[in-house]
Amino acid sequence: FIDLYKFASSIIFCKSLKKICLNTIDAARIDQLIENDDLSEMDYILVWDIFQLKNPVIQEGKKFEMIRKWYEHDMEGRKPQIKQLLKNINFNRMYHADCNRISDWIIES
Numbered sequence: 001f002i003d004l005y006k007f008a009s010s011i012i013f014c015k016s017l018k019k020i021c022l023n024t025i026d027a028a029r030i031d032q033l034i035e036n037d038d039l040s041e042m043d044y045i046l047v048w049d050i051f052q053l054k055n056p057v058i059q060e061g062k063k064f065e066m067i068r069k070w071y072e073h074d075m076e077g078r079k080p081q082i083k084q085l086l087k088n089i090n091f092n093r094m095y096h097a098d099c100n101r102i103s104d105w106i107i108e109s
Contacts, residue, residue: 001029002041006099009045018049025050026057040073044081051088061098063089070104 001024008017030050033039039047047070052065058066067085071078091099 001033002038002046005046008043022049022053025053027059030058031057032060037069039070040076042070042073044085047085048088051085051098059067060067060089060094061101064094064098064102 003023005018005021008014008021011017033042049064050058050066064086067082067089070085071082094102
């Protein structure tokens, strides 16, 4: 998935391939990316594009988990983008346990 997306993004006229690639995203794919630690290979634009999908396949808690793991791979290099990504989380729609994980992460950081 990630390699195909990067290839599609590298070709100016390949927006349809990029869209097809993003359309393969579902909750199971998100879990797989998180569990396999594939987030380290993603750039900011790919994470942003996933969060902009019209059909909300990602629960708010999973969005946070994606952002956290993505950020922790290169905290210094990814610090400028973290604020923009966190704005994609609708905190009002989060489960209580997810909110607790966020506060724990903030305290640890």
